[in-house]
Amino acid sequence: MAMKTLVKNCPFCKKVVEQRAYAVWGRQPTEEDKWLFGTPMKLCPHCGKLYIDRDMQELAITGPRKQDTAVVGPASLRLGLMGGVLGGLLLALGQTTLALIAFGVALATLVADVALCPTRRRKLAAEKIASQKRLSDPDYARALKRAGYDIPQEYLDGKKEEQK
Ligand SMILES: [Zn+2]
Structure with a gap:
């Protein structure tokens, strides 16, 4: 990374x-x-x-990336793997205490990411609603279209209602 x-x-x-x-x-x-x-x-x-x-x-138009919705983000996954490999290495060298610390850090990193996953998804969902709200103003939608964004026609016509 x-x-x-x-x-x-x-x-x-x-x-x-x-x-x-x-x-x-x-x-x-x-x-x-x-x-x-x-x-x-x-x-x-x-x-x-x-x-x-x-x-x-705008999240209403551009969907989230893989790393935005992943249960464990790529950064934590790498850190977790690194901790696991390091722990294994230390274990092989007979450094049991250090190995356990490395395993512990690896596990804590992964657990923290899994635990925070619902929060991250909630934030994305809230941002999507905010995005739909902004785009439900056809003037705003047209301004973004002029700026080169790929805006669906229903937003430009002002026909797209805010989704609940
Ligand atoms: Zn300026």
Whole structure:
């Protein structure tokens, strides 16, 4: 796993508006790795202009990625595997106490992820409803369409009702 830093500048005043890290799982980063779910419409805090952030995805249109819904995320899975391998190695070397610690950390990592899974899914579900609500405004839907997002026609027509 590697962390990459993403720095974004306002398209109008060019000042830095956002800086965050995102994880890449042992391969070349793709556009999807940078995604966050939320509204792509952002207000620049420096010049006050509205701009579109193409890394933001509306969950009502773009479904969650595999890592968003997985019971155990790829990061925890790797950490768990590493702990398991390390524990096995230590056990082979006769370091029982250290081996147990390594196994314990591995297990705790996996258990924590499984335990947090319902919370993560609830957040996704809440974000999906918020996304449908935003898109139920045809002006908003059309603005995103103009920005290059693939918006279904029913949102553009304003016929898509908010789903319960
Ligand atoms: Zn600006």
